[in-house]
Amino acid sequence: MTARLRTIAGVVLFVYVTTHLLNHSLGLVSLASMEAGRDWFLALWRNPAGSFALYGSLAAHAGLAFWALYRRRDFRLSTGETVRILLGLAVIPLLAGHFVGTRAAHQEYGIHDSYTYVLLVHWRADRSNIVIQTAALASAWIHGCIGLHLWLRFKPWYRRALPVLYALAIVVPVCAYLGYVVAGREVLALARDPEWLRATVAGFNLPDPAGVARLERLVNGIYVTSVMAIVFVLLARFVRSVWERRRGIVRVAYPGGRTVAFPHGRSILEVSRLAGIPHASVCGGRGRCSTCRVRIVRGSDRLPEPSPAERRVLDRVGAPRNVRLACQTRPIADLEIIPLIAPQVASVGHANARSPRLEGEEREIAILFADLRDFTRFSERKLPYDVVFVLNRYFANMGSAVEQAGGHLDKFIGDGVMALFGIDRPLDQGCRQALEAARAMARNLADMNRALAADLDTPLRMGIGIHAGAAIIGEMGYGTAVHITAIGDSVNTASRLETLTKEYRAQLVVSEDVARHAGVDLAAYPSHDIEIRGRSEMVRVRVVAEAEALPLGAV
Numbered sequence: 066m067t068a069r070l071r072t073i074a075g076v077v078l079f080v081y082v083t084t085h086l087l088n089h090s091l092g093l094v095s096l097a098s099m100e101a102g103r104d105w106f107l108a109l110w111r112n113p114a115g116s117f118a119l120y121g122s123l124a125a126h127a128g129l130a131f132w133a134l135y136r137r138r139d140f141r142l143s144t145g146e147t148v149r150i151l152l153g154l155a156v157i158p159l160l161a162g163h164f165v166g167t168r169a170a171h172q173e174y175g176i177h178d179s180y181t182y183v184l185l186v187h188w189r190a191d192r193s194n195i196v197i198q199t200a201a202l203a204s205a206w207i208h209g210c211i212g213l214h215l216w217l218r219f220k221p222w223y224r225r226a227l228p229v230l231y232a233l234a235i236v237v238p239v240c241a242y243l244g245y246v247v248a249g250r251e252v253l254a255l256a257r258d259p260e261w262l263r264a265t266v267a268g269f270n271l272p273d274p275a276g277v278a279r280l281e282r283l284v285n286g287i288y289v290t291s292v293m294a295i296v297f298v299l300l301a302r303f304v305r306s307v308w309e310r311r312r313g314i315v316r317v318a319y320p321g322g323r324t325v326a327f328p329h330g331r332s333i334l335e336v337s338r339l340a341g342i343p344h345a346s347v348c349g350g351r352g353r354c355s356t357c358r359v360r361i362v363r364g365s366d367r368l369p370e371p372s373p374a375e376r377r378v379l380d381r382v383g384a385p386r387n388v389r390l391a392c393q394t395r396p397i398a399d400l401e402i403i404p405l406i407a408p409q410v411a412s413v414g415h416a417n418a419r420s421p422r423l424e425g426e427e428r429e430i431a432i433l434f435a436d437l438r439d440f441t442r443f444s445e446r447k448l449p450y451d452v453v454f455v456l457n458r459y460f461a462n463m464g465s466a467v468e469q470a471g472g473h474l475d476k477f478i479g480d481g482v483m484a485l486f487g488i489d490r491p492l493d494q495g496c497r498q499a500l501e502a503a504r505a506m507a508r509n510l511a512d513m514n515r516a517l518a519a520d521l522d523t524p525l526r527m528g529i530g531i532h533a534g535a536a537i538i539g540e541m542g543y544g545t546a547v548h549i550t551a552i553g554d555s556v557n558t559a560s561r562l563e564t565l566t567k568e569y570r571a572q573l574v575v576s577e578d579v580a581r582h583a584g585v586d587l588a589a590y591p592s593h594d595i596e597i598r599g600r601s602e603m604v605r606v607r608v609v610a611e612a613e614a615l616p617l618g619a620v
């Protein structure tokens with residue numbers, strides 16, 4: 066909840082900074098355009114509602130950021146996060162002088178804080194303001210851009226929007242700076258006329274020396290408050306760590322016999338990180354991805370109950386009661402755990418420092434599961450050599466069907482196949498490819514049955530399930546067994562659809578979502594609404610008796 070509030074407040078502030086920079090850009094046209102744009106800017110932000118949104122967001126964002134700094138147990142941060150935090154801490158003192166000299170001075174003394182006033186102060190009275198103001202706006206902008214990136218990077222559309230967002234991230238501040246420079250030169254040119262200068266300065270309604278001194282004290286007060294806030298957070302962290310040590314030590318036992326002792330108050334993921342134990346954490350510990358989940362082997366009865374947010378994520382993956390999210394669980398007594406998702410050896414849980422594909426990214430993809438029917442019975446009646454021969458032939462046929470359709474062969478599990486479509490292309494195309502692969506797989510199986518008719522008592526049969534939706538894709542595994550795979554709700558759903566082919570005695574069960582994205586009309590096939598464990602809504606599926614008969618033109 067606090068993270069969400071901080072994000073909302075951050076977005077409001079980012080909108081404020083963006084509108085401010087756009088206003089600066091009008092300086093490229095003329096000083097008069099800048100002043101006219103400022104009227105709109107003030108209409109937006111200097112009314113009771115706009116002021117409330119601005120000051121409220123500033124207080125909430127800064128307060129919650131300090132709170133997050135206090136709560137954070139370790140400072141092993143990615144470069145992006147480090148830069149974001151440092152710039153965030155720098156913004157308030159950097160902007161203090163500008164804020165007091167404009168908005169506060171306007172409110173206290175009725176100063177007419179127009180662009181002309183600000184530009185004269187910066188470009189004529191004291192040029193150090195140019196450096197400070199440029200640093201302040203650059204800090205605020207980069208801090209906001211990194212914050213938005215960290216917030217949005219798992220959204221399925223984000224990668225597609227990246228080129229536009231990158232362009233805006235550069236064009237907006239550059240235009241603003243150029244506007245500031247061009248307008249500054251225009252003001253300097255105007256100021257060469259003493260008459261203009263005298264009349265203009267008189268119109269600013271500047272405060273008397275006592276007022277100026279008071280404003281200066283306000284600026285100093287902001288500096289001191291900023292420093293004190295940081296010192297206070299550091300002190301609070303120190304007091305907490307002393308207190309936690311006094312409260313006692315908790316031990317977490319990992320597979321392989323390693324036990325880590327740590328003071329109360331840390332999450333299991335933080336303990337793994339501090340102890341250097343590799344622990345999957347695709348979302349970086351934000352309680353979103355479920356990859357950090359652990360089975361509690363011993364001590365689950367003394368764990369605090371999961372929060373509603375943690376429970377939601379656990380329900381989504383159908384986790385049993387003894388499974389918890391390591392990033393959200395703070396043990397208060399000894400316990401023994403087994404991490405359930407193998408981490409990439411090199412990651413040590415620091416997803417942010419790695420490439421998106423390695424760390425995992427959320428994308429919308431189509432997932433296909435296929436499985437041979439009654440293969441166990443077949444293998445019981447055959448020599449191992451025959452079983453291996455048939456299986457290898459089956460894998461070759463299914464693998465080529467997937468690859469020729471443009472999919473990514475994820476893995477063979479026993480006699481089953483998992484394939485992903487749309488990893489590097491739009492979802493619609495991925496769905497079409499998945500249907501094409503299903504048709505080719507059915508065709509290849511039929512060919513195989515014909516070729517092996519003499520060796521098979523009964524033809525081989527298969528079931529295929531296809532679903533589409535958001536999944537986390539990343540390189541997972543251990544040692545040499547690392548490969549790109551997908552996890553998440555949609556993967557579980559696709560697997561469930563494959564098992565439903567037995568119940569419906571059909572070769573393919575495909576969700577309506579896939580058909581819709583692929584642009585295929587499957588209305589001729591029977592439909593069912595099915596319930597999937599951990600999902601609140603039903604999933605509508607189409608049951609296709611023979612995948613080879615899927616409409617040709619459609620895919």
Ligand code: FES
Pocket residue numbers: 345346347348349350351352353354355356357358390391392393
């Ligand atoms: S690290 Fe993603 S939910 Fe825990």
